Amino acid sequence: MLNWDNTARRGLAGDIFLHNTPSVYGSWLTEAFNDTLKHKTNDSKKFVFINAWNEWGEGTHLEPDQKYGYSYLNATKQAIGKTINNPTVSAGSILFVSHDAFFAGAQLILLNTVKWLSKNTSLKLKVLFIAGGKLLGEFSKYAETHVLTNSNNGDELREIEGFMDKDTNLIYMNSVASGKITKTLSQFNIPVLLHVHELQKSIEVYAEGYIPDILKYTSHYIACSKAVYKNLNENYKIDTNQINVVHEYVKNEVKAHLSTAAKEELKKKLGLPLNKKLVFGVGLGLFWRKGADIFIDVCNYIKQTQNSEDIMFLWIGDFVTDEKKQKYGAWADHYKKIEKLGLEKNIQFIGTKNNIRDYLQTGELFLLPSREDPFPLVCLEAADCYLPVVCFADAGGMPEFVQDDAGFVVPFEDTSAMAEKVLYLLNNEKDRAKRGKVAHDRFVENFSIGASMGKILKTIRTVGSITPLVSVIVPNFNYARYLPQRLESIYNQTFQDFEVIILDDCSSDNSLEVIEKYRDRPSTSIIVNEKNSGSVFHQWKKGVEMAKGKYIWIAEADDYCENTFLEKLLPAFTNNNVNIAYCNSNAVNADGIIEKDFYNKCGYYNGLGYKSSKWENDYINNGIDEIKNVLAIKNTIPNCSAMIFRKEAFLKSDLSKIENLKCNHDWLTYVNLIKDGMINYYAQPLNYHRRHDQSVISKNAKGYKKTISEYFLSHLYIAERFNISDNVKQKMESLLSTNLKNNWKEIPSGDIRRCYPLNKQAFSIIEKKYKHKNSGFCPVCKSNTVFYSNEDWLRDHYRCMNCNSIPRERALFHVLDKNYDNWQNKKIHESSPSNRHFKNVVEQYSFSQYYHGHKPGSHINGIRNEDLEKLTFPDNSFDFFITLDVLEHVFNPDVAIREMLRAITSDGAVVFTVPIHKQLMKSVQRAVRFDDNPIKYLLPEEYHGNPVGDGRSLVTWDYGQDFKSLVQKWIGSDYEIKRVNQTNDKLGIIGEYLDVFLIVKP
DSSP states (O other): OOEEEEEHHHGGGEEEEEOEEEEEHHHHHHHHHHHHHOOSSSSSGGGOOOSSSGGGGGGGEOOOOOTTHHHHHHHHHHHHHHHOOOOOSSSEEEEEEEEEEOOOHHHHHHHHHHHHHHOOOOOOEEEEEEEOOTTTTHHHHTSSSEOOOOHHHHHHHHHHHHHHHHHHHOEEEEEEGGGGGHHHHHOOOOOOEEEEEOOOHHHHHSSOOOHHHHHHHOOOOEEHHHHHHHHHHHHHHHOOEEEEEEOBOOOOOOOOOHHHHHHHHHHHHTTOOSSEEEEEOOOOOHHHHHHHHHHHHHHHHHHHSSTTTTTEEEEEBBBBBEEEEEEEEEHHHHHHHHHHHTOTTEEEEEEEOOOOHHTTTTEEEEOOOOOBBBHHHHHHHHHTTTTOEETTTTTTHHHHHHTTEEEEETTTTTTHHHHHHHHHHHHOOOHHHHHHHHHHHHHHSBBBBBHHHHHHHHHHHHHHOOOOSEEEEESSSSSSSTHHHHHHHTTSSSSOOOOEEEEOOOOSSOOOOOOTTTTTTTTEEEEEEOOOOOOOHHHHHHHHHHHSSSSEEEEOOOOOOOTTTTHEEEEEGSSSSEEEEEEEEEOOTSSSSSSSTHHHHHTTTSSSSSSSHHHHHSSEEEEEIIIIIITTTTSOOOOGGGGEEEEEHHSSSOOOTTTTTSSSSHHHHHHHHHSSEEEEEEEEEEEEEEEEOOOSSSSSSSGGGHHHHHHHHHHHHHHHHHHEEEEEEEEHHHHHHHHHHOOOTOOOOHHHHHOOOOOHHHHHHOOOOOOOEEEEEEEETTTEEEEEEESOOOHOEETTTTOOOOOOHHHHHHHHHHHHHGGGGOEEEEESSSSSSHHHOOOTTEEBBOOOOOOTEEEETTTOOOOOOSSSSSSOOOEEEESEEEEEEEEOOHHHHHHHHHHHEEEEEEEEEEEETTTTOOEEEEOOTTTTOOEEEEEEEOOEOOSSSTEEEEEEEBTTHHHHHHHHHHHHHOEEEEEEOOOOOEEEEEEOOOEEEEEOOO
């Protein structure tokens, strides 16, 4: 609601409501709308009354004022939009403004910002360009773009208004060069955030004439370095509270420092001088600003000081030949000095390069002779390549990065001092390597995209009054002694886009005293129950219902975490199918001693039928598979504090059956959350789970009957809703018995049976009706089973009750069984699997996924990255190469097939499935891409699922009836392709697109 204070009229009988803002008001109004829609079925009664338009005396008004402008009216409009579209999803809209789309530092920063936001938030993004450029196409991949065509003020205003969202929350201007339209943008009465990448000289060059407009209409500033921050404050008198420092960033790409031999090999590939120590400089634009003339002078100094033939200075980038500056002369004259000074063999300007890091990896150090450079990205790229940096003091922000251990900072324009430090590093390999590693580690820790974007996003949401992405719910009951560590670990997260909801359940210790110290922290709500709820789950529900965020983190009051918890886990949700992301936990005992990797080491996962390595490595799994093989047996997420879940999945779940459980409500909540999605596990222990003497499963013998009963109810709940295998049913009971004996040594065996009456007969009568169901034998799990589906599209839904396989997987296994004896004992590689079927039966099994943009043969989160068109395996590596529905997603299937054939032995086979369209006589290519160029779409985009990345895989081919002959043409007469399409309802091989292909030598 709005603020209200009528004490001027009512005195002590008056009412006061304070601390309202447009954001709080908008959230309240959204809840009021949703409550009205929920409880008022008659359209004639669906009204929400707001007091008032202009009750100025009581401080209650929607009418625009000098403090908030139109913000309350915008909040009203946004609340209506959220209610109509989706009340559970936090959303906001940002208009980015860039002076152009040229390939340069500020524009690349903006591109990476837009790209990151598009993948990691629910924000609606649009980018307005004052002029175009070569990056326009890249921007359009991640946001809607528009280039201004009108320069007349009135036409310009209408053009911008036609492009931007009507509910735009924030205008984000990138660089002072975009400030020329600040005055026009001010007419929309939307907060303006300016990201400043320039120091004083550049501001005078790029923003001359409209600096007054920038200062008048900008609401807040992001400075790319402390040097920029200082300049804004001292030269333009901008209040420091209006400026946030967020250092520039680039993506971490280099994983290891190249050896000397590897450097020489890369030099050879790039056409660089061999057996020389390379000193790199990079820059384009204004030579005097980048200090290219100083680069030449440093080279000359070193030649005169140490006339060594093994040192080469290389500059990447170009300058305009006739560029001149009165103080610094003409670039053409400086360039001629190279010949005059006899430096032709010592220095080269090699022009612009797209793959700068390939070049930098061959170098020994990076030289930054810039006279003015706010925070050059190329220095971060050099640091990523393990190069120490030598730069000037008082020339920009790079000394903030270099400090005294990642290179050297020398006095401004002191060429000899710079040259001496370059010489020192070239002649001291050990210190050079040490400083290079410091530079690399500092970059990865503090200047990569993850470190900076959280800060940018926090600023965006603060200035634009946009709701947070994550809601952190802290349920507490008598944990005052642990609360400070718990709360500090939350507030110190490197990812800051969250709200905190502290729920105290009528604690009797000094919890409230501790909690009150955090009341003024940003985005913090404190709710205190007057009476204990009697259930932690009730507190969960209350918190989720209050939450504004899209994702929920239940951070229990006695636990704590690493400050990278959110940063590490949230990226899992870029896959829209992931409903839970959780991490490994360290345990903390009653004495406060940390037991690292506790759950892997204590045997917590024993008896589940998996090797312990499942929880020693990152994984992502289909929710049904995880439930049927893991969560059906026991709760394998031992601490909810280690988990983040999607709020929408919680709200959609019917949790009424589990509300009254005392200790297993969390377990069954997880089951409900992932049954229609996926689960992502992060093996690094980011959570610290405090284990008390008074655990939920009490060791007091008086409590065992209730505990066993809850296990029975939990297993029954799962068995009634999922087709659990006999093997897993047995594990349910045996694991329970084992756990009980560990807790209660003298428990009577008869009591176990009375409290836990599940057995084979009981399980067999827990049946459900399905639209399609048939008993048979599964070729995948080699067991009698029931195939079932409630969907008519059997291809993806006709599953085996035991192993969860689908028809095309069973068809492929059946073909292997029919054609090869003991194929399970062979060496098999599978590309891009979405399940574990082969891994479960083949000892010599390996697999790979495709991560676009990463080096083939490398490992991403423990998974090998392979491009089917450029396999890194040696010849004759495998007996079988298998793919399931992959070839319709590659651009050049002919190349991919030949690569797979190269990788198999002479008596081996390539075995695969691929959809063949019955009505399509000739195969059609849907999309093409040459090298790393953008994709060209020949037909409208179509995507299938993907077990990695964003969960989508582009369909590049529609294969028709000519596929077999087409493949035969690709592989030639040395190989033969066989097509098998045999439906068999007893084997569960029925449905659509069940063709299996084998390529073998005749």
